[in-house]
Amino acid sequence: MAGPFTFTLLCGLLAATLAGATLSPPAVLSLGREIIKERLTQKLNNHDAIGILQQLPLLSAIREKPAGGIPILGNVVNSILNHIIWLKITSANILQLQVEPSDEGQGLAVRIPLDMVAGLNTPLIKTIVEIHMETEVQAIIRVNTGERGHTHLVFDGCSNSQGSLRISLLHNFPLLLSGRLSFLVNSLAHTVMSLLAPALPKLVKTQLCPVIQAAFEDMHADLLHLVRVPVSLGSDRLEFDLLSPTINGNIIQLELGAKLLNSHGDVTKWFNKSAISLTVPYLDSTPFSLTVRQDVVNAAITALLPPEELVVLLDYVLPELAHRLKSNIKVISEQAANQLGPTQMVKILTRQTPELLLDQGSAKVVQLIVLEVFATNEAHHPFFTLGIEASSEAQFYTKDDRLMLNFNEISSDWIHLMNSGIGLFSPELLKNITTEILVSILLPNENGKLRSGIPISMVKAWGFKEASSFLTKDSLVVTPATS
Numbered sequence: 192m193a194g195p196f197t198f199t200l201l202c203g204l205l206a207a208t209l210a211g212a213t214l215s216p217p218a219v220l221s222l223g224r225e226i227i228k229e230r231l232t233q234k235l236n237n238h239d240a241i242g243i244l245q246q247l248p249l250l251s252a253i254r255e256k257p258a259g260g261i262p263i264l265g266n267v268v269n270s271i272l273n274h275i276i277w278l279k280i281t282s283a284n285i286l287q288l289q290v291e292p293s294d295e296g297q298g299l300a301v302r303i304p305l306d307m308v309a310g311l312n313t314p315l316i317k318t319i320v321e322i323h324m325e326t327e328v329q330a331i332i333r334v335n336t337g338e339r340g341h342t343h344l345v346f347d348g349c350s351n352s353q354g355s356l357r358i359s360l361l362h363n364f365p366l367l368l369s370g371r372l373s374f375l376v377n378s379l380a381h382t383v384m385s386l387l388a389p390a391l392p393k394l395v396k397t398q399l400c401p402v403i404q405a406a407f408e409d410m411h412a413d414l415l416h417l418v419r420v421p422v423s424l425g426s427d428r429l430e431f432d433l434l435s436p437t438i439n440g441n442i443i444q445l446e447l448g449a450k451l452l453n454s455h456g457d458v459t460k461w462f463n464k465s466a467i468s469l470t471v472p473y474l475d476s477t478p479f480s481l482t483v484r485q486d487v488v489n490a491a492i493t494a495l496l497p498p499e500e501l502v503v504l505l506d507y508v509l510p511e512l513a514h515r516l517k518s519n520i521k522v523i524s525e526q527a528a529n530q531l532g533p534t535q536m537v538k539i540l541t542r543q544t545p546e547l548l549l550d551q552g553s554a555k556v557v558q559l560i561v562l563e564v565f566a567t568n569e570a571h572h573p574f575f576t577l578g579i580e581a582s583s584e585a586q587f588y589t590k591d592d593r594l595m596l597n598f599n600e601i602s603s604d605w606i607h608l609m610n611s612g613i614g615l616f617s618p619e620l621l622k623n624i625t626t627e628i629l630v631s632i633l634l635p636n637e638n639g640k641l642r643s644g645i646p647i648s649m650v651k652a653w654g655f656k657e658a659s660s661f662l663t664k665d666s667l668v669v670t671p672a673t674s
Contacts, residue, residue, distance in 0.1 A: 215469035216434055216446035217462035218483045220418060224290035224441045225478045226653060230413070231301065232288055234406035243402050244283035247394050249309055250275065253386035278383065281310040281321070290441050298333035298438055302352060303403065305395070308361055311383060313376065320380050321362060324387065327355035328395060330403050332443075334436050342435045344443070346407045349400035351392040358384045358391075418447060420648045424494040425640070426454040429487070434464070442474050451490050462487050470663040479653070481669045485549050488667045491645065492556070492596065493544040496637055501539040503632055504568060506532075512624075512631055516564070519624045520574070520613075527566075527574055527613040536565040538573070539633055547585065551664045554585040556598060560633070561609070562625055574613050577621065580605040581629055587667065589658040592651045593644035594669060598637055601629050 286304035293300040304327045311320040329352045335345040360380060415433060422429040434446040449462040462484070469484045505513040513535060521528035540561040548555050558581050563573035583598035603626045606618040647669055650658045655671035662668070 213466075214464035215467055215484060216464050217449040217469075217487045218431060218447040218481065219469065219471045220445040220447060220649075221471065221474045221480045221482070222414075222443040222445070223474045223476070223478050225476075227290050227299070227301070227443065228288040229654070230410045231406055232285070234409045234413075235285060235303075235403065237409070238402050238406050240285060240399065240402050240406070241283050243398055244285075244305065244307060245280045247280055247391075247398055249280065249387065249390070249394070250278040252390040252394055253278070253383065255390075275379070275383070276312040276314060278309060278311050281308050281319075283307045292438075292440055293331055293333075298331050298347060299441065299443070301330045301332065303328040303330065304355075305399075309387075311380065313379060320360070320376065322380070322384060322387070323357075323359050323361040324391060325355070325357040326391060326395065327352040328399060328403065330400075330407065332407065332438070334438055342437075343433075344411055344436050346404045349396065349403050351395060356388060356392060358387055360384075414445075417649050417652055418445065421452075422491075422648075423646060424451075424491055425643075427459075427494040428452050429491055429494070444471070449487050451494060460490055462490070468665045470665050472663065472668055477670045477673070478655075479649070479671065481647070481649070482663075483667045483669070485547060485665050485667075488549075489545075489547040492547055495640055496541070496545055498541050498544060501632060501636060503537050503539075505535055505537050505628075507534075509631055512627060515627070516624050519621055520564070522620060523616045524613040530566040532567040534568040536568045536570070537628060537632070538563040538565065539629070541633070549662055549665060549667075552662055554587065554662055555582050556585045557582045557604075560629065562628065572612055573610070575608065575616075576610040577618055577625060578607040578609045579603050579625060579629070581626075581633075583634070587660050587662065589660050589669075589672070590644060591656070592648070592658050593646050594658065594660055594667075595644040596641045598634060598641070601634050602626060603629065 284306045286306055289302040289304075291300055291302070292298075305325065307324045309322045309324060311322060313320070328349060330349045331347040333345055333347040334342050335347075336342050418431050418433060422431075429449060429451055431447040431449050434448045437444045437446070446464075448464075450458050451460040451462075453459050465486075467484055467486055469482065471482045472480065474480055503509075505516065513531075516535075516537075517528050517531050520531065540563075541558060542561055543559040545556045545558045548557060560579045560581055562577045562579055564575060565573050580603075581601050582604050583601045586597045586599050588595050588597070603622050606622055606625065608616065608618045647658050650656075650669075650671055653671070657672035658669055659672040660667060660669050
């Protein structure tokens with residue numbers, strides 16, 4: 192008998208093993224730069240970022256300490272600025288965002304190029320002088336660790352990219368009536384441009400950066416909401432939640448926990464980090480991928496295919512199969528075969544849920560089945576009871592935004608005589624006919640329950656029409672279908 196010391200030693204060894212193991216999350220959602228750019232761009236549009244740029248108070252900004260606070264120079268510049276009636280942004284555009292690792296390598300740098308044209312109106316000439324302004328804002332996204340060790344994505348600052356500011360006259364205005372007038376307009380325009388050089392970055396930081404932060408926070412909230420959308424599994428549902436985020440290169444990875452709930456909303460199974468392996472494929476050019484651990488996929492299949500009992504009057508439903516069954520039983524016992532009436536009954540019980548086995552690019556499902564044959568529908572005891580370990584090829588595919596699963600064929604890999612009322616016999620004699628019964632009755636029933644598929648809500652939510660999927664040695668990966 193093992194003593195307390197042995198028990199303590201075993202517990203210590205188990206704890207050490209688990210401590211040294213790499214724990215994998217139940218699922219990982221990987222977001223590539225394209226998704227980040229697209230979602231952030233959409234949120235900037237929702238927050239009217241271009242409208243904010245168009246309302247930048249350029250004139251009041253360049254009139255604040257225009258000569259660095261030096262009174263004499265300030266008076267000169269102010270006299271020049273008095274020739275300006277108005278100075279406004281006449282057009283503004285946010286060009287394509289760029290997402291790349293930050294210089295420190297600990298976060299993401301989102302570069303937001305801005306292209307603006309300002310109109311300068313002066314009584315010196317009748318036409319508007321147009322000034323072209325280009326700059327770039329850089330926003331940093333990082334993973335922050337809170338006081339309790341919880342990590343989350345944060346907006347970690349926003350500023351103008353160094354060396355990105357370019358200001359020039361959009362067009363060379365024509366030679367005016369007098370050289371003196373041309374000189375004045377040129378001086379005015381270049382004075383304004385020199386004053387915009389320090390003023391514009393400050394305006395962008397104070398006026399646009401808060402909008403960029405609000406857009407990021409909205410994007411982050413939408414992402415968490417999408418992650419938590421329940422996945423329908425018949426009457427049950429699967430729910431994901433964020434465990435922790437990480438940033439790898441230009442990819443955001445969200446490690447997800449999961450739980451399975453029944454029709455009453457009660458949690459029937461929790462999934463957390465464990466020593467079960469999870470291979471997360473490299474995202475490459477794919478916009479996003481959802482990688483789900485094998486045990487979570489298996490639980491989803493179990494929810495769709497709970498244990499059940501199927502009863503079939505074989506002679507009515509499948510008469511040819513009933514005739515072949517009678518012929519097989521006649522080899523074992525002619526007396527028993529003669530007792531089979533027109534209401535001979537087959538009962539199939541799936542007492543244990545299917546077990547999914549993944550391999551690189553393929554999968555199969557193993558089931559433990561009990562099969563009983565009754566002489567008539569009024570018989571209280573079966574002729575015999577067989578225990579069968581059956582397997583099927585599991586084919587995952589996608590249809591629109593749904594993950595589909597179909598069992599192809601079924602084979603009786605192992606068959607055991609559990610009980611017999613017609614004498615002992617080798618169950619191998621009935622292997623072929625029992626396989627035909629399972630193919631004809633159990634397989635269509637299970638595929639019918641799988642036919643509705645599993646919705647992947649983020650596919651259409653992010654603007655993709657169809658999903659795609661593939662298998663690794665330990666996970667199922669769902670991505671958007673790209674042409």
